[in-house]
Amino acid sequence: MGGASEAVARVGEEPDVVTGEGAPAARAPAGQASAGWKVLPIVEGLVLLIALVLPWVLQDYLTVFATRVVILALFALSFDLVWGYAGIMSFGQALFFGAAGYGVALMARDLNVTSILLILPAGTLIGLSAALLLGGFLLLGRYPSSVIFVSLGTLTGSYAADRLARGWYYLGGQNGIPSIPPLTLGSYEFEEGPVYYYMVLGILVVVYLLCRFLVRSQFGLALAGLRENEQRIAFFGYKAQHLKAIIFAVGGTIAGLAGSLYAFHEGFVWPNMLGVVFSTQVVLYVLFGGSGTLIGAVIGTVIIEGVSFWLSDNYRDVWPIILGVLLLLVIMFRPLGLISFVLGERERVGSFGKAPKESGNAAP
Amino acid sequence: MPLLEAQGISKVFGKLTALDGAALTVGENEFHGLIGPNGSGKSTLMKCVAGAEVPTTGKVSFVNTDITAFTPTERARAGMSLKFQITSVLPTLTLYDNILLALQAQCSLFDLVLSRTRRKLHDQVMTMLTQFRLADRAHDAAAALSHGQQQWLEIAMALAGKPRLLLLDEPTGGMSLEERRVTGELLQPIKQHCSLVIVEHDLDFIRDICDRLTVLDQGKVLASGTVAEIQANKNVQEIYLRRA
Numbered sequence: 001m002g003g004a005s006e007a008v009a010r011v012g013e014e015p016d017v018v019t020g021e022g023a024p025a026a027r028a029p030a031g032q033a034s035a036g037w038k039v040l041p042i043v044e045g046l047v048l049l050i051a052l053v054l055p056w057v058l059q060d061y062l063t064v065f066a067t068r069v070v071i072l073a074l075f076a077l078s079f080d081l082v083w084g085y086a087g088i089m090s091f092g093q094a095l096f097f098g099a100a101g102y103g104v105a106l107m108a109r110d111l112n113v114t115s116i117l118l119i120l121p122a123g124t125l126i127g128l129s130a131a132l133l134l135g136g137f138l139l140l141g142r143y144p145s146s147v148i149f150v151s152l153g154t155l156t157g158s159y160a161a162d163r164l165a166r167g168w169y170y171l172g173g174q175n176g177i178p179s180i181p182p183l184t185l186g187s188y189e190f191e192e193g194p195v196y197y198y199m200v201l202g203i204l205v206v207v208y209l210l211c212r213f214l215v216r217s218q219f220g221l222a223l224a225g226l227r228e229n230e231q232r233i234a235f236f237g238y239k240a241q242h243l244k245a246i247i248f249a250v251g252g253t254i255a256g257l258a259g260s261l262y263a264f265h266e267g268f269v270w271p272n273m274l275g276v277v278f279s280t281q282v283v284l285y286v287l288f289g290g291s292g293t294l295i296g297a298v299i300g301t302v303i304i305e306g307v308s309f310w311l312s313d314n315y316r317d318v319w320p321i322i323l324g325v326l327l328l329l330v331i332m333f334r335p336l337g338l339i340s341f342v343l344g345e346r347e348r349v350g351s352f353g354k355a356p357k358e359s360g361n362a363a364p
Numbered sequence: 365m366p367l368l369e370a371q372g373i374s375k376v377f378g379k380l381t382a383l384d385g386a387a388l389t390v391g392e393n394e395f396h397g398l399i400g401p402n403g404s405g406k407s408t409l410m411k412c413v414a415g416a417e418v419p420t421t422g423k424v425s426f427v428n429t430d431i432t433a434f435t436p437t438e439r440a441r442a443g444m445s446l447k448f449q450i451t452s453v454l455p456t457l458t459l460y461d462n463i464l465l466a467l468q469a470q471c472s473l474f475d476l477v478l479s480r481t482r483r484k485l486h487d488q489v490m491t492m493l494t495q496f497r498l499a500d501r502a503h504d505a506a507a508a509l510s511h512g513q514q515q516w517l518e519i520a521m522a523l524a525g526k527p528r529l530l531l532l533d534e535p536t537g538g539m540s541l542e543e544r545r546v547t548g549e550l551l552q553p554i555k556q557h558c559s560l561v562i563v564e565h566d567l568d569f570i571r572d573i574c575d576r577l578t579v580l581d582q583g584k585v586l587a588s589g590t591v592a593e594i595q596a597n598k599n600v601q602e603i604y605l606r607r608a
Contacts, residue, residue, distance in 0.1 A: 219473070221461055228456065235416075236466050353460035
């Protein structure tokens with residue numbers, strides 16, 4: 001009966017709504033103000049601030065470690081787009097990361113190409129092409145492919161690539177490709193340390209902002225529909241499979257960029273980079289930090305890598321057990337990740353529709 | 365030529381024959397009710413028309429095109445829209461975004477990525493919400509709505525793409541009497557631009573808004589005609605009396 005009286009009340013209110021087209025829009029800011037402060041930009045700002053001052057307070061060897069973490073965060077972003085935003089269960093994200101790493105390592109070894117202006121586009125392109133091929137095969141079809149098919153398909157792809165790299169002499173077999181020369185720009189060489197760190201951080205910030213723009217756009221709304229109820233949006237006329245293949249390719253592109261930065265930073269590539277270990281690791285980063293938020297992926301990477309580093313230093317023997325239990329606890333009790341301690345459901349999902357005035361401020 | 369013509373539709377699930385040569389014809393701007401006892405195959409016929417199920421045999425034509433093999437996406441793009449029996453609004457999104465999601469379904473990817481149509485669609489979103497008496501809750505999450513309001517939101521979403529045919533599977537299920545009455549009022553105006561096929565248990569509701577009825581029994585068409593013809597039909601009276 002409550003529903004009925006509510007409905008009657010609403011009928012009574014209707015004239016107010018109809019008289020002013022602007023009335024509902026005018027109410028929007030009030031609704032937002034009552035939701036209080038926006039948490040997300042504050043968290044993002046804090047993380048950026050910390051990242052910017054880090055090399056000033058860390059010892060050199062720790063800056064090298066921090067650089068690796070920033071590259072892995074870029075990798076985590078790529079998986080977060082695919083899984084956290086589009087709901088595609090990809091267990092083979094490392095395939096794109098590693099393929100690009102191997103590709104640029106070969107360019108350096110066999111063609112003596114180390115210019116950042118060639119290496120990064122090449123790595124990106126390798127990631128994109130690999131993702132287009134695998135995504136086209138797994139996701140495009142007249143009818144949507146099952147979750148099992150996609151997750152096993154990506155897992156198998158990653159595993160097969162790992163085996164291939166181990167067995168192929170040209171790729172260095174088990175040892176991979178060692179002693180990759182430093183990345184160059186003209187005569188300048190990017191050695192490990194603060195410069196490499198800031199370069200990678202700059203790339204992360206740019207990619208992060210692009211992703212942020214994408215997931216807050218109308219395309220992001222389509223992605224929200226895709227992950228919540230794929231069948232429903234197909235009945236609206238969305239080409240759901242195309243949407244999935246596109247975001248999968250975007251994810252592969254970013255993973256490729258991360259993979260090429262990683263290869264040159266570490267100075268070598270090895271089969272694990274392509275395989276199941278890295279693919280699973282990135283799933284954990286995103287789950288731990290909070291899937292479906294970009295900053296969650298970054299935070300998850302930083303915390304897992306940071307904690308592993310610290311634990312392995314202090315508890316040499318048992319640290320993987322401690323880390324495993326920690327991950328399990330978070331995933332059991334905070335399925336939305338650490339970010340859900342500070343971020344509410346409403347803000348995580350966000351809102352895409354804006355009254356014209358507001359969108360004038362928000363859209364670049 | 366009728367807008368929708370489904371002929372000889374059969375659907376077999378394992379040993380169960382849900383539909384056995386059923387047919388359905390709907391004209392332009394016609395409200396067509398699909399009624400029958402539980403298990404008579406109403407929902408299955410609706411799903412075969414909408415593309416949620418592939419019929420075992422039979423042919424579905426829509427706007428003079430054979431759409432039997434069309435996917436749901438292709439049917440939607442041809443001008444057909446479906447409201448599921450179970451409400452499937454996206455609960456975490458706001459009402460506004462639910463409607464926008466439905467409205468932008470046929471925008472190009474380019475427009476979506478650059479959000480080029482967001483401003484243009486704003487007025488349409490608010491019009492839809494106002495029409496379905498939900499405008500004052502535009503920025504609430506859909507999960508916060510009452511069951512009846514979720515049904516209205518879903519109808520609004522199904523209508524957002526300006527379909528020529530709307531398929532409604534039990535729109536008043538679980539609604540109070542007052543909400544049913546309002547639903548009837550909300551549906552009337554769409555007749556100017558859209559035909560409707562409606563599966564419904566509430567015969568009073570069907571009688572009030574439909575022009576023609578098709579009665580299914582055990583997967584077959586028992587009768588089809590205007591509301592007056594069906595009411596006078598002895599066979600129909602019998603199955604409803606038998607059930608009562």
